[in-house]
Amino acid sequence: MELPAQLSSLLPAGTVVTGHDMSVYLEDWWGRQVGSALCVALPKTAEEVAAIVRICAAARCGIIPQGGRTGLTGAGVPGAGGRLPVILSLSRMRSIRKIDAANASMEVDAGCILSEVQSAAIATDRLFPVSLGAEGSCQIGGVVSTNAGGTSVLRYGTTRENILGLEVVLPDGTIWDGMKALRKDNSGYALRQMFIGAEGTLGIITGAVLKLHPLPKAHATAWVGVAEPELALRLLNRFQSRCGERLTTFELMNAEQLASVITYRKIVASPTDAPWHILIELDDTSDTQFLFELLLSSLDAAMDAGEILDAVIAQNGMQRNNFWALRHGTADANRNIGHLLPADISVPVSAVPKFLNTASAAILKRFPEAQLVVVSHMGDGNVHFGVRFSRRVWGRQDDPAGTVVAVRTVVNDCADALGGSFSAEHGVGRRLIEELRARAGHVGYQAMQRLKDAFDPYGIMNPGCVLSCQD
Numbered sequence: 001m002e003l004p005a006q007l008s009s010l011l012p013a014g015t016v017v018t019g020h021d022m023s024v025y026l027e028d029w030w031g032r033q034v035g036s037a038l039c040v041a042l043p044k045t046a047e048e049v050a051a052i053v054r055i056c057a058a059a060r061c062g063i064i065p066q067g068g069r070t071g072l073t074g075a076g077v078p079g080a081g082g083r084l085p086v087i088l089s090l091s092r093m094r095s096i097r098k099i100d101a102a103n104a105s106m107e108v109d110a111g112c113i114l115s116e117v118q119s120a121a122i123a124t125d126r127l128f129p130v131s132l133g134a135e136g137s138c139q140i141g142g143v144v145s146t147n148a149g150g151t152s153v154l155r156y157g158t159t160r161e162n163i164l165g166l167e168v169v170l171p172d173g174t175i176w177d178g179m180k181a182l183r184k185d186n187s188g189y190a191l192r193q194m195f196i197g198a199e200g201t202l203g204i205i206t207g208a209v210l211k212l213h214p215l216p217k218a219h220a221t222a223w224v225g226v227a228e229p230e231l232a233l234r235l236l237n238r239f240q241s242r243c244g245e246r247l248t249t250f251e252l253m254n255a256e257q258l259a260s261v262i263t264y265r266k267i268v269a270s271p272t273d274a275p276w277h278i279l280i281e282l283d284d285t286s287d288t289q290f291l292f293e294l295l296l297s298s299l300d301a302a303m304d305a306g307e308i309l310d311a312v313i314a315q316n317g318m319q320r321n322n323f324w325a326l327r328h329g330t331a332d333a334n335r336n337i338g339h340l341l342p343a344d345i346s347v348p349v350s351a352v353p354k355f356l357n358t359a360s361a362a363i364l365k366r367f368p369e370a371q372l373v374v375v376s377h378m379g380d381g382n383v384h385f386g387v388r389f390s391r392r393v394w395g396r397q398d399d400p401a402g403t404v405v406a407v408r409t410v411v412n413d414c415a416d417a418l419g420g421s422f423s424a425e426h427g428v429g430r431r432l433i434e435e436l437r438a439r440a441g442h443v444g445y446q447a448m449q450r451l452k453d454a455f456d457p458y459g460i461m462n463p464g465c466v467l468s469c470q471d
Contacts, residue, residue, distance in 0.1 A: 003086070004039040006055050015042040015092070025087050028077045029070050029134075030335060033430070035078030037064070040087040046167055046175055046206040049088065053204065054173030056086055062463040063088050065200035067142025068113070070134035072342065073429025075199045076142065079464045088204065090141050096120050097207070104212040105164055105181040110141030110205050117210065126212035129156035133328040141205045147197035149425030151327070154379030155248040155283075156213065158425070159196065166192040167207030171456040181209045194451070199427050200462040202455040216248075216283035220291035221314040222299060223323050225274025226307065229353035229378075232278055235307045236349070236378060239280065242298045246291065249281035250379040251327050252352075257334075257373040257386075261326050264333035271323065272310040278378075279327050281320075330375045330384075338388040340373070341407045345415040346424035349381040356383065359414040363387055366410060367403070382424040385411055412439065428466045436466065 008016040017025070017040040025040045027033070038061070043049045056063050062085035066076045078085055093111035100106070101124040108117055114135040121128040130143060132150035142148075144166070148159045156162060165179045178192050195203055226232050232252050239247050255275050262270060270277070282291045295313060302308045314320040334340045347355045360372055373386040387407045412422040412435060422435045437445055452459075452467055 003055065003059055003061060007039065007041050007052060007086070010051055010055070011041060011043065011048060015044075016040070017042070022087070025066060025069070025089060026077060027069075028074050029072065033074045033077055033079075035080060036084055037078050037087045038084040040066075040089055042089050042092050044092045046093075046169060049090075049169045049204055049206050050173045050175050052086070052088060053169050053171065056460060057171060057173055057458065060458055060460060061086055062460050063204070064462055065141070065145070065204045066090065067111070067139035067145070068134065068137045070138040071142060071146060071429060072344070072426045073423075073431045075146070075427055075429035075462065075465050079430045082464065085463065090139060090204075090206070093141075093206065099124050099126075100181060101126055101212075103181055104214075106210045106212055107179060107181070107207065108140055108210060109207055110139065110144070112140045114138050114140060114143055121210075121212050122215060124212075125215050127215045128162070128210055129213055130159050130162055133331050140208055140210075144196055144205050144208055145199050146427040147425070149377060149380070149382060151249055151251060151377060153377060153382070153425075154250055155245055160193070162211045163192060163196060163208055164211050165209035166195055166205055168195050168203040168205050170203045171458070171461050175206075176203070179207055179209050183211075194455075197427070199429065199465050201452060201466050202461060204461070214285055216285060218284050218286055218288040218291050219320060220282045220288065220295040221249075221320045221323055222280045222295055222311050223271035223314075223326075224278040224280060224299070224311045225272030225309040226276045226278060227274065227309060229276060229356045231307045232276060232378060233350065233353055234305075235278065235302050238302055238305075238307070239298055242301075243282055243294060246282045246284050246294070247280075247379070248283040249279060250377075251279040251375065252378040253277050253279075253327070253330065253375040254373065256371055257330060257375050258326065260333040260337050260373055261329040264336055265325065265329050267326070271312045271326075274309045279323055327375075330373075334373060334386055334388070338371070338390055341387045341389075341404055343385040343387075343408065343411040343422075344382070344424050344426040345385060345411065345420055345422055346380070346382045347415055347418045347420035349379070351418040351420070352376060352378055352381055352383060355414055355418055355420065356385075358417075359385055359411050362410045362414060363407065366406065377425075381420075387411075408435065430465055433464075433466060433468050437468065 064087045066089045090111040093109035095109045097107040129152045168176045299311045371388045376383040
């Protein structure tokens, strides 16, 4: 019996998709990677996932675990070439299994949409703090599998710091139940850490226990203009010293990036007129007036010190939402304006200004026709450094004159020189496996390969992702 037929006999009618109906599952968010698959399976439970994996393991057929397809490095869609894989979409696994407000934890299926999880937490007076532009469509399994970052890492850490337990289907089709809602568990290896950020190459995450936090009731938000990144770093240090953990957001973008969002969203004007812009937000469980006064006094001190050019404080929820719309609009604007070559790097927070200066100079020297669009989670050292070409200059070619590799090399070399990483929060996926091989170091790369071989000896879990199929 053909493999799609075997899966169809296992799952309910209509949950194994073939032919043209698979098209929506075969393309990445950017629209630049389109693959092929044998079929798409849509299980409802961890047991169904396990049964699918056992069938694929017996056939030595690759499995592509898939969430909301919002990833930016191609991990959730098939690559080109090789034997056709099975896509395993977790989109039907949408149950919020349990909320324990007293323990500040939540058990969820991997297919739950991030925004729905956030809303469920709020309904119990708690916060799940992982927040990113794709939160209305990305799924928890993908968020965990990529160790997503976002705009609240400064205060709450990455996804890794907000996961207490996991349920994972292993490559042989067995289920590891690690769904403990514990802050402390020192019994042997911390297995869950192996799967967080592994992009589905070691197993398929089917459930997670999320760490919740007290729900902030007060917010104070400002849009600030500064002359240069070095002054933004000084401003960050000032706010950290004055505001402590109340500082939740410190997002930096250059004028070119902001102009792109304004053009795409058809907004009349920028809140401030400056070469660089910062979105700052303070959160707390205290009253709004206290936060507002703390924000205002901090900005006044920064103005007196010559660190800022201008600042606008949100006076109500609508203005706050408008500021956030400018920040969250960057991804859609970059996808639709020109041809963008994105980089997702991290450096020590103190090195962000130097990285921006050196990488900008190096790119413009090599590609004077390029436009640089920058948005940075500056509080944690993550810089999304985009090199944009007009569609006229780029033409119809996928990579004229090796531009993609050249840009990637220049930007990542600048990050390396400052002790940085070529992947801060988007993962390796299929697009950056050669970067990992070149930059991880021989010992580190071989250790990853041995780990992969131990978990997945037949190489069926997301083949061609993170590590090359030939390794």
